Amino acid sequence: MHTRRLVKRSVIGSRVYAPGLTGDAAPLTGVIQAVKHDNRDASTGHRRNVYTVLMQDGSLKEYTEEEIAQMTAKAPLKSSLKSSCNGGQRDGPMQGQNGGMQRGEVPSLSPESTEEPRVLEHKRTGRALEPEKDHTRSVSLLEQKRKVVSSSIDVPQARKSEEEVDMDKVTAAMVLTSLSTSPLVRSPPVKVSEGLNGSWKDGGFTPSSYSSSGYWSWSAPSDQSNPSTPSPPLSADSFKPFRMPSLSGPPDDNIDEHDGNSLLFDEPIPRKRKNSMKVMFKCLWKNCGKVLSTAAGIQRHIRTVHLGRNCDSECSDGEEDFYYTEIKLNTDSxxxxxxxxxxxxxxxxxxxxxxxxxxxxxxxxxxxxxxxxxxxxxxxxxxxxxxxxxxxxxxxxxxxxxxxxxxxxxxxxxxxxxxxxxxxxxxxxxxxxxxxxxxxxxxxxxxxxxxxxxxxxxxxxxxx
DNA sequence: CGTGCCGGGTG
DNA sequence: CACCCGGCACG
Structure with missing residues (x-):
């Protein structure tokens, strides 16, 4: 509900691309002007929306949700779209934008008739999601590389039918959630939808996902046994004590800051030798449980990974302190x-x-x-x-x-x-x-x- | 040189 | 170990 509304609203004003189905014709762009509910399918629980799009050439067109989704998604990858979505359609000589669009998307003008080809298309490919997948992936990879954040902001919303979106969203969200509950990871809804259809990985690692990517690189190593499960605390805890001695530094620490190395090589070992008690710092962030050997390290970890502050300790307000605790490992007394x-x-x-x-x-x-x-x-x-x-x-x-x-x-x-x-x-x-x-x-x-x-x-x- | 003993060797 | 001794340092 909530998300739905959010999505809808945000869609308005979004730019869409009417794929130039004709060859390499440049896509015709348009801006979604309005959304109206079409409850025709209400009976089946399928609510569809029709989007009114103001085309680049001044004309107004109506598109179904699916189409909008398509159009939105296609934007950056005209070519791949053409081939994957329209099969052999790419023959047509590209013409005026209008023409191109007419040919390819015209049917969409009338939702009823439009539905058909598209549905067929989907069925043909097996699942409606199939083609999307490719698009999304390429979108996230190519597009995002170019304009990192921006792309992830407006592209995702109306990409597919709401239901799909919701479903995928849920799925993706679940995945993400199960993998990590880190606030930052789940915070950007954009990313979630962006990362639909399994491409969440890609999406998650690119733009503002500094946090998520960071998170993974951090936690994974600390939990070798099951990198994909959110039980680092346990494994990490049970692991460290035994690995530390021989390790010279938890692998996770290496991945950590650069100075982590020196810190780990210099500090922990001597310390350990001096005292059989080894002091470690454990991240208390939910489902993180990362353990570092230095307070500075853990602070930095929290600051960057969990608090999303990508700056040095200078800009620290000490908040990190709340998210980690000092633990003593009685390694070898x-x-x-x-x-x-x-x-x-x-x-x-x-x-x-x-x-x-x-x-x-x-x-x-x-x-x-x-x-x-x-x-x-x-x-x-x-x-x-x-x-x-x-x-x-x-x-x-x-x-x-x-x-x-x-x-x-x-x-x-x-x-x-x-x-x-x-x-x-x-x-x-x-x-x-x-x-x-x-x-x-x-x-x-x-x-x-x-x-x-x-x-x-x-x-x-x-x-x- | 007489002594005290270390370092070593032997059974 | 128990015993013995070569040999050195000291007085």
Whole structure:
């Protein structure tokens, strides 16, 4: 109803073309002056309208809705129309515009008689829509290429019988709707009708459809499993977490802005490594669910795709913020966490090995002597002490940040590895000064020595 | 040179 | 591992 009226009204004043059926005769143009309802077919529920067209040459003609539709559609593609619609008619030498038109469309002057050929025509082709399809497509492709938006504005309305239009509209709308509910996508009714008969794709991608095309290119990749269904959120969500790690950047992001690449390659990965938690930004736009790794990216996405603002962040009023949310993906806390921990914790947590080591051996009797103080008083202690201090120093920050390993790990490792070296280079342990088994027991009582001493190892009994 | 011990070798 | 030793550094 509503649409119908809209269409009707908008049709008036529209320019139509009376196809030059005769050869290459230039089409005669006219302007729809009025529309009158013809309820003859009311019984069948078929309401037809008759359009009064003021022809270029000043004459007034009446056309049926279908014809108008034809005429409107044909406009830009005279030739293709001629061949597809009129079959062999193209023989006639083109003549005055009038003539051309008379020949081809004259019958249309009388709706009754006109109907016939056309119907026949349609039947012949199988479906009335058939020929239209071609026209429409070519229209959208050729015409739109030339005059992008303008063509899509007045061409569509009266192209075919209202019923067809409505039907197709509904169909197209449904398709579009099912594919995406993005406001912009469905907003231009023009496009919908324009895109009738399956050519919606073409139409949708051309003129003002920046949004729709944008939308598709965006969402499709984010939802590889079913690019044509409107369930990106789900799939996207379930997908990302698993793909991210290996991906370096969601494919969708590549398609995204150019800087997206760098952003994705630089930012997310390091971040991910630092924290097992990855922050992503999800578009909340209905049926979109696009997920990007950067706030800027998602904002831009929303701005351009959903809000239809084709400008940089400068002209942003912050509205994008309402359409996306920050989500945290706990990508690999377990695996990564463990793997990063294992190398660290042992070394960090067990600087005492040096201390412990002594305990067992000193079990003999010297244990009491060295238990606590000895380690530090020993010749090696200096090194040990340093090492220990080092750890304490390094350890605190390391432990406090239970999450941020990655780089820290290596750092820590480096730190940890240096002490031993230092200790080693430091000294070959400036020889223990205290008494040793050998000294104490003498060579003759070697059996009384601590095992270490016997083995020519660092004495464990009289540890300094 | 006597000692303390590391680095290595062997069973 | 347990044991032994060559060999070096230190005092």
């Amino acid at each position: 377990v695996a990564d966490g463990l793997s990063s921990l294992s190398p660290v914790s042992p070394s960090v947590l067990s600087p005492p090995p040096g201390l412990d080591q002594k305990q067992p051996d000193g079990t003999n009797g010297a244990k009491s002597e060295n238990s606590t103080t000895t380690p530090l008083s020993r010749s090696a202690p200096s090194a040990l002490y340093l090492v220990h201090t080092d750890h304490a120093y390094q350890a605190s920050p390391t432990h406090s940040q239970t999450q941020g390993f990655g780089e820290q790990r290596s750092q820590t490792i480096a730190v940890l590895s240096s002490p031993p070296r230092a200790a080693g280079s430091f000294s070959r342990k400036s020889r223990g000064e205290g008494k040793k088994c050998r000294k104490v027991y003498g060579m003759e009582n070697r059996d009384m020595w601590c095992t270490a001493c016997r083995w020519k190892k660092a004495c464990q009994r009289f540890v300094d």
